[in-house]
């Protein structure tokens with residue numbers, strides 16, 4: 001499988017923690033798409049996965065997929081490494097992206113291909129994926145890159 005925008009280098013370095021997969025997050029970290037949980041009862045989407053639907057407290061979920069296009073809703077530049085594995089990564093920008101097709105569902109990630117000081121609220125972005133060997137399972141970690149014309 002080839003994923004559009006796939007990368008093999010980890011933005012925050014190879015020593016940073018990998019997600020622990022379970023049934024609720026496996027699609028998000030392995031599908032190569034922005035996978036969201038959707039409540040079967042009220043159709044609300046949410047991320048990260050929760051045990052109860054935040055709108056109706058339902059407990060039955062399906063998976064739906066975003067196009068991976070969005071807008072930076074919020075941002076912060078990290079200058080102090082909170083873990084030794086991140087010492088070489090600072091400064092880096094953490095963003096909250098509002099998805100075009102699910103605007104109330106926001107996804108955390110990093111913006112690649114742009115200096116942290118140039119990442120602005122309102123920046124148009126699309127999802128890209130970092131391919132990582134996650135101990136026998138291939139992970140495709142969502143990240144973001146600035147949207148350019150023809151994307």
Ligand SMILES: [Zn+2]
Nearest residue numbers: 039042053056
């Ligand atoms: Zn619900």
